[in-house]
Amino acid sequence: MSLQFILFILFGLISAASSVLMITRKDVVVSALFLVLNFAGLAGIYITLNAQFIAVVQVIVYAGAIMVLFLFVIMLLRPENEKKFLEANPSIKIFAVIIGAVIFFQLVYLIFFSSAHNPVNASVEASIKAGTIEEIGKQLYTNYILPFEAAGFLLLAATIGALVLAKKKF
Amino acid sequence: MMTEYIYLTVFLPLLGFLINGIFGTKIKNEKVIGIIGSSAVGLSFIIVVISFFQTLSLPEESRKQIVELFTWIQAGGLNVSIAYQVDQLSLIMALVVTGVGFIIHVYSIGYMHGDKSFWRFFAYLNLFIFAMMNLILADNFVLLFLGWEGVGLCSYLLIGFWYDRKFEKSTTSEAGKKAFVVNRIGDFGFLLGMFLIYLTFGSLNFTEVFARADAPGIPESTFTFIALFLFIGATGKSAQIPLYVWLPDAMAGPTPVSALIHAATMVTAGVYMVARCSIIFVSAPAILTVVAVVGVVTALFAATIGLVQNDIKKVLAYSTISQLGYMFLALGVGAFSAGIFHLMTHAFFKALLFLGAGSIIHAMHEEQNIQAYGGLKKYMPHTFITFLIASLAISGIPPLSGFFSKDEILWSSFANGNVLFWALGAFTALLTAFYMFRLVNLTFFGKERIAKDKHPHESPKVMTIPLMALAVLSVIGGLIGIPALFSGEGGNKFEHWLEPIFKNSELKLSHYQTYAHSTEITLMIVSVILAVTGILVARNIYLKNPSFADKMKNKFNGIYKILWNKYFIDEFYDWLIVTPIYRLSESVLWKITDAKLIDGTVNGLASIVNSISTRIRKFENGIAQFYALIMAVGIVIALFWIIFTL
Amino acid sequence: MELSIEYYLILSAFMFIIGVIGVLIRRNAIVVFMSIELMLNSANLTMVAFSSYLGNSIGQLFVFFVMTVAAAEAAIGLAIIIAMFRNKKTLNIDEINILKW
Numbered sequence: 061m062s063l064q065f066i067l068f069i070l071f072g073l074i075s076a077a078s079s080v081l082m083i084t085r086k087d088v089v090v091s092a093l094f095l096v097l098n099f100a101g102l103a104g105i106y107i108t109l110n111a112q113f114i115a116v117v118q119v120i121v122y123a124g125a126i127m128v129l130f131l132f133v134i135m136l137l138r139p140e141n142e143k144k145f146l147e148a149n150p151s152i153k154i155f156a157v158i159i160g161a162v163i164f165f166q167l168v169y170l171i172f173f174s175s176a177h178n179p180v181n182a183s184v185e186a187s188i189k190a191g192t193i194e195e196i197g198k199q200l201y202t203n204y205i206l207p208f209e210a211a212g213f214l215l216l217a218a219t220i221g222a223l224v225l226a227k228k229k230f
Numbered sequence: 231m232m233t234e235y236i237y238l239t240v241f242l243p244l245l246g247f248l249i250n251g252i253f254g255t256k257i258k259n260e261k262v263i264g265i266i267g268s269s270a271v272g273l274s275f276i277i278v279v280i281s282f283f284q285t286l287s288l289p290e291e292s293r294k295q296i297v298e299l300f301t302w303i304q305a306g307g308l309n310v311s312i313a314y315q316v317d318q319l320s321l322i323m324a325l326v327v328t329g330v331g332f333i334i335h336v337y338s339i340g341y342m343h344g345d346k347s348f349w350r351f352f353a354y355l356n357l358f359i360f361a362m363m364n365l366i367l368a369d370n371f372v373l374l375f376l377g378w379e380g381v382g383l384c385s386y387l388l389i390g391f392w393y394d395r396k397f398e399k400s401t402t403s404e405a406g407k408k409a410f411v412v413n414r415i416g417d418f419g420f421l422l423g424m425f426l427i428y429l430t431f432g433s434l435n436f437t438e439v440f441a442r443a444d445a446p447g448i449p450e451s452t453f454t455f456i457a458l459f460l461f462i463g464a465t466g467k468s469a470q471i472p473l474y475v476w477l478p479d480a481m482a483g484p485t486p487v488s489a490l491i492h493a494a495t496m497v498t499a500g501v502y503m504v505a506r507c508s509i510i511f512v513s514a515p516a517i518l519t520v521v522a523v524v525g526v527v528t529a530l531f532a533a534t535i536g537l538v539q540n541d542i543k544k545v546l547a548y549s550t551i552s553q554l555g556y557m558f559l560a561l562g563v564g565a566f567s568a569g570i571f572h573l574m575t576h577a578f579f580k581a582l583l584f585l586g587a588g589s590i591i592h593a594m595h596e597e598q599n600i601q602a603y604g605g606l607k608k609y610m611p612h613t614f615i616t617f618l619i620a621s622l623a624i625s626g627i628p629p630l631s632g633f634f635s636k637d638e639i640l641w642s643s644f645a646n647g648n649v650l651f652w653a654l655g656a657f658t659a660l661l662t663a664f665y666m667f668r669l670v671n672l673t674f675f676g677k678e679r680i681a682k683d684k685h686p687h688e689s690p691k692v693m694t695i696p697l698m699a700l701a702v703l704s705v706i707g708g709l710i711g712i713p714a715l716f717s718g719e720g721g722n723k724f725e726h727w728l729e730p731i732f733k734n735s736e737l738k739l740s741h742y743q744t745y746a747h748s749t750e751i752t753l754m755i756v757s758v759i760l761a762v763t764g765i766l767v768a769r770n771i772y773l774k775n776p777s778f779a780d781k782m783k784n785k786f787n788g789i790y791k792i793l794w795n796k797y798f799i800d801e802f803y804d805w806l807i808v809t810p811i812y813r814l815s816e817s818v819l820w821k822i823t824d825a826k827l828i829d830g831t832v833n834g835l836a837s838i839v840n841s842i843s844t845r846i847r848k849f850e851n852g853i854a855q856f857y858a859l860i861m862a863v864g865i866v867i868a869l870f871w872i873i874f875t876l
Numbered sequence: 877m878e879l880s881i882e883y884y885l886i887l888s889a890f891m892f893i894i895g896v897i898g899v900l901i902r903r904n905a906i907v908v909f910m911s912i913e914l915m916l917n918s919a920n921l922t923m924v925a926f927s928s929y930l931g932n933s934i935g936q937l938f939v940f941f942v943m944t945v946a947a948a949e950a951a952i953g954l955a956i957i958i959a960m961f962r963n964k965k966t967l968n969i970d971e972i973n974i975l976k977w
Contacts, residue, residue, distance in 0.1 A: 062878045072887050079891050079914055083898035088906055095910050098891075102917055109884070109928040114920075114936050121943050122917070126950045130910065133954045139904060139967045152859065156900035159862045160893045166869040167889040171882055174876060181880075186931030195933045196940070204937060211944045218948030225955035228962075852976030855908070855969055859900050 064108050071104035088139055092130050099123040110184075111191040232280040233295050233316045239274035239324065240314070240363040246270030246356035254349025264339035267352030271335050271359050275328035282321050290730055293318055296369050296437070303372070310434060315369035319731045322570060323366040323502055326577045330494045331359050333696040337585050338486040340692035341592060351391060355490070358384035362495050366502060371424050371434040374503070378467065379417065381496045386410040388491060389483040397482040405482040412476040416466015423459030427510075430456065436506070443509045444734050450514060457510050457517035460503065461524075468500030469551050470528045470558060475800055477551055481543040485588030488543060493550050493584050494577035501557045501573050505566050508735035512564065522562025522647060526654045529555030531797075533661040537668070538783075538793045541598050542587045545669050549624070550580060552658060556639050559655060564739040565642030566732045567725040571711045572635035578707050579623040579632055582700035586617040589693055590673065593686040600669060605678035609686040612694040614674050616701040621670050623704040625663035625761045631708030637754055638711065638722075644753060646739070652753070656760055663764025671772035884925035891918035905957050905967045909950065916946045 075098050082094040099122045106115035189195060200208055246267050250257075257263055285293050298313035314320075335355060342351050361380025368374040390406030397405055428434055430452050431442045443453075464470070469477040480492050491497070504511060504521065511518050529552045536548035553576050560569035591598055593610060607614045623632035636659060644652035680686065688694070711724035771778050783790050792798070849860075891914060898911030920939045927935025961967060 064879050068879060068883060072883075076887065076890055076894075079894045082914070083894060083902060083907070083911060088904060091907050091910060095914065098914065099917070102921060105884070105887070105921065106924055109924055111924045111928060111936055114924055114939050117940065117943060118920075121947060122913075126913065126947055129950060129954060130906065133958065134906060137906075137958065137961050137967065139906065139961075152856070153901050156859055156862070157897055159859070159866060160897040160900070162866050163862065163869065163896065164889060164893040166866070166873060167892075168886065169873060170869070170876075171885045171889065181929060183931070187928045190927060190931050190933040191936060196936055199933055199937050200940070207941055211941055214948050215944065218951050222951040222955040225952065226958045850976055852973030853970060854972075855900055862896060862900065 067108045068105065071101045071108065074098075075101035075105065088134050089131070092127060092134060095130075096123050096127050099127065109191070110188045113191065113193045113196050232277060232284055234297055235277060236281055236297050236314050236316050236367060237299055239277050239328065240360060240367060242270045242274050243356040243359035243363065247353050247360060250349050250356060251353035254353055257349065260339070260343065260348050263349045263352050264335075267356050268332060268335040268339065270356055271328055271332045274359070274363070275325075275332050278321065278324045278328050281316060282325060285316065285318070285321060293730065298369075307432060308428070308434070310370055310372045312373060313369045314367040315436065316367070317731065318728050319502075319505065319570065320366050322574065322728070323498075324363065326498075326574050327359065327362050327366065327495050330577050330581050330700070331355075331362075331490060333699055334486050334490045334494075334581060334585065337489075337588075337693050337696040338484075340690050341486055341588055342484065347391070351388075351484070354384055354387050354391070355486075358388070358491060358496075362499070365499055369436050371427065371436070371439075374506075375417075375420065375424065378420065378463075378499060378503075381491070381499060382410060382413045382417070382467070385413070385480065385491050385496055388487040389480050391483055391487065395482075397479075402482040405476075405479040408479050409476040412473050413466050416463045416473050419459045419461075419466070420463025423456050423463060426452070426456045426459065440507075440509050440734070443513060448513075453510055453514035454517055457507075457514040458520075460507060460510070461517060461521055464500030464504050464558075465524065466500075467503075468497045468554050468558070470500075470524050470555060471531065474528065474532070474551050475803060478544055478547045478796070481541070481547050485543070485584055485591060488547070489581045489584035489588070492547065493580040497550065497554055498557075498573050498577070501554065501561065501569055504558070504561050505570055505732075508561075508566050508732055509738070511561070512735045512738045518562055518564070520562075522559050522643070522651060525555045525558030525560075525562055526643075526651055526658075527555070528552070529559065529658045530654055530661075531555075533658045533665065535793055535796050536665045537661065538790060540601050542590065542600050542603075542669065542673070543584075543598060545600075545665060546580070546583055546587060549583075549662065549666070552662065553580065553624070556636065556655065556658075559643055559647075559651065560639040563643050563647040563651065564736065565639065565646060566735065567722075567728040568635070568638040568642050570728060571724050572639055575623070575631035575635040575704070575707050575711075578700055578703040579620040579630075582616055582620040582697060582704055583624070585693070585697055585700065586613050586620065589613045589689040589697065590686075592689060592693075594680070594684050597681070597684060600672045602679055602681060603673040604676050604680060605674070606680075606686055607674040610688045612688060613697065616694075616697040617674070618670060619701045620704055621666045625666055625765060626659055626757060627761055627765075628758060629705075629708070631704050631706070633758070634708035634711045637757055640757055641750055641753060644749075656757055659757055660760040660764045663761045664768050667765045667768035668772050671769055675773050676776070881925055881929045885922060888918045888921040888925070891915075891921070903968050903970055905960070905969055905972075906954075908969065909953050909957070912953075913946060913950065916942060 078094045078098040078101060082091045082098060085091045085094065099118060103115045103118045103123075106112075106118060246269075249266055250263055254263060285295075294315065294317040296313055296315050298311055301309070301311045303310040335352070338351065338355065342348055345351065358381060361377045361384055363377070365374055365377025365381060368377060386406040386409055389409055390401075390403040393401075393403050395402050424434065427439055430448060431439045433439055433442075442448075462473075466473040477492060477497070481488055483491075511521065532548045532551035532555065536545050536552065539545045539548065553572070557569045557572050557576070560566070560572060589610065590603070590606065590613060593606075593613075594603070597603075619630070623630040626633045626636045628634075640652055640655050640659070643655055711722055795801075895911045895913075895915035895918060898914065899908050902908055902911065920942055923935040923939050923942075927933060927939075957967065960972065964972065
């Protein structure tokens with residue numbers, strides 16, 4: 061009953077429950093808020109994995125920027141609430157749920173019964189060291205500088221694209 | 231040597247066809263068209279004559295020359311080239327075709343005067359000469375077959391030349407179709423023979439095939455089948471039983487066509503082919519006998535029908551069938567050169583008879599019923615004299631050409647065949663003389679039965695001069711074939727000329743006993759007596775005592791009806807073959823196979839594709855989530871695959 | 877590390893499935909986008925888990941890039957939704973089906 065285990069159960073339950081609730085609410089704003097809760101839970105899980113940088117970035121970027129953007133758009137557009145779940149296309153929806161369940165069980169099977177090639181249990185020190193910002197920064201600016209710059213370009217393109225697409229008049 | 235340019239004789243008429251065919255409507259002057267057409271054949275004739283005399287000067291062994299133009303087919307073991315063979319037999323045939331052809335071309339300038347398709351006539355005539363020259367000069371079966379089919383095509387085109395005219399109960403086009411279809415049946419036999427020849431001898435070249443046929447080692451049954459199939463082809467083209475039914479109907483075409491194609495040249499193609507393949511036929515004695523039997527039976531059969539016909543061209547048509555029967559009789563008893571000799575003399579006098587008939591028809595303004603003629607002698611003296619000469623020739627009166635050739639055949643059928651052949655042949659000669667002079671008497675002599683509105687007159691010189699030329703040939707043409715017992719040493723000149731061609735075949739024939747000269751002379755006198763008898767009986771009946779004919783007709787009305795209706799053979803064929811095929815085609819092949827099966831399959835395929843696609847395209851409904859669902863299903867399948875191959 | 881990696885992977889798989897179901901079921905375009913973000917996050921979780929348990933920082937580096945791309949994609953996607961809403965006045969995906977047969 062280590063600390064990692066308790067924390068994992070806690071944050072895991074939060075994430076899982078909030079994700080399920082997110083897709084089943086009728087109100088869009090409520091769905092968005094539950095997604096924010098999901099991201100928070102994920103950040104906690106990242107901490108248990110000693111991934112400090114990622115946890116912080118998760119909160120800042122995802123919960124702080126992307127979800128805010130989502131909420132802005134929701135408030136701008138004021139979409140009407142959906143009707144009851146099984147009203148339109150019930151057969152397809154039930155079929156989709158079944159398919160989802162099948163994929164889940166396949167993934168579970170693969171997780172437990174596939175053979176691992178590398179030993180997947182590093183020491184705690186290595187794990188901690190891997191998650192520090194120095195380590196990530198060192199890799200980012202030396203070995204992976206090219207994807208870094210490309211990501212910059214991507215963001216530039218996305219910014220311009222979003223501006224152009226959402227304008228009222230050309 | 232002019233023989234190297236023998237291919238010009240083939241291609242000059244083709245050139246004439248092209249010029250007249252393409253520019254014919256632009257050339258308004260009939261004379262120019264006629265000159266182009268006639269000179270094409272005339273030049274060919276000159277080339278053939280020069281080649282003939284040059285070949286005459288060569289020693290006997292080197293008289294065969296082959297002029298090769300280019301290789302036509304080269305596929306595996308099959309090598310066929312466009313090559314022409316100049317030897318004694320093909321030179322004789324070429325002389326006849328181009329010579330008589332030229333005369334008829336000149337005659338046609340006058341006969342077809344004023345016709346609206348004047349150019350088309352001469353174009354077709356030249357095309358015919360082209361095909362016929364290919365046929366006789368070919369050095370392999372394939373080129374011969376090309377000419378064979380070509381003359382069949384030209385026959386169809388020329389029979390139906392006046393395509394908007396009625397003819398008896400149907401149209402001229404129907405007559406042309408009948409000729410073409412019946413010919414086709416014969417051609418099928420010819421093709422089967424050619425296939426067998428290639429299978430047996432491995433080649434289609436005359437020289438190679440005949441050399442291998444002469445060598446031992448091939449079973450007689452093979453020769454029997456080959457000869458049988460080839461002979462079927464010959465019966466189709468040369469109008470023998472059972473495929474003669476097209477020739478009387480072919481009289482629907484203009485008279486020069488009847489003269490050229492259905493008397494002198496095309497119908498002799500079968501005789502030529504059998505003579506050329508003599509080595510194959512003598513290696514199959516059973517079929518040789520069949521040839522002789524079919525020949526003599528056809529001769530008798532056609533002569534009986536010709537006795538009672540009233541259309542002048544029909545009488546001559548049945549006479550042609552009968553004389554062709556004589557030629558096949560000659561071939562069948564092994565007297566190949568006699569058959570070719572009769573072919574040559576028959577070309578002269580039969581062409582003359584047809585051209586004379588054309589002159590009469592022209593003068594009588596398209597009236598062809600001899601019961602409406604009578605006493606034309608004083609209106610058309612030139613036509614009368616030449617027609618009389620031709621009738622005497624065909625009846626076998628010495629010293630005209632027909633006597634020598636027919637007598638040669640009768641003698642050979644007695645000596646090499648059996649007495650029955652001679653007896654039937656002699657009886658047919660009697661009938662020949664009878665119906666020819668019935669025709670002459672009813673047309674030129676006696677009381678005039680001419681209708682009031684017709685004013686007969688002599689034909690223009692452009693038509694009578696060819697008649698006279700042919701008359702001269704009919705008189706002197708037989709002199710080169712005077713039999714051995716008259717001409718002394720060297721024997722029959724004609725036979726001697728053709729001897730190298732038939733030497734190998736004659737060696738294989740079984741020879742019967744030889745007869746004394748006195749037997750030959752006796753038989754000769756007998757045939758002359760029969761001919762004169764026929765002439766006198768005809769004169770008695772039709773000139774002196776016309777009502778006797780009507781009395782006989784009423785007394786033997788049954789026989790008369792059978793003969794008048796041509797033994798009902800046409801109706802029989804129609805019932806047996808034509809109508810069932812027609813009904814089968816209509817009800818089974820058209821309605822079921824074509825409409826239901828084939829159309830059903832094609833349309834059905836289209837409708838299947840249509841229905842499948844209508845169902846499948848519902849998958850693309852534009853809703854992105856639906857596509858995502860399909861992707862998820864794909865992922866499930868992929869994951870299952872991974873799990874099961876782990 | 878006392879906890880075996882399978883726990884994290886199961887959680888990640890679960891979140892992924894929830895995201896897939898969310899994409900397939902919901903008719904509101906914005907909720908569909910949020911489900912897509914959920915799926916991206918589950919992938920992030922997998923990669924971070926592996927990175928931690930292998931002692932390699934490459935996985936977390938890649939998560940960095942995934943987040944970048946997710947942010948760009950979210951921005952563009954929402955811009956498209958705004959443009960769509962201007963034309964059709966509805967966010968119902970079932971009614972945006974012009975690209976059909």
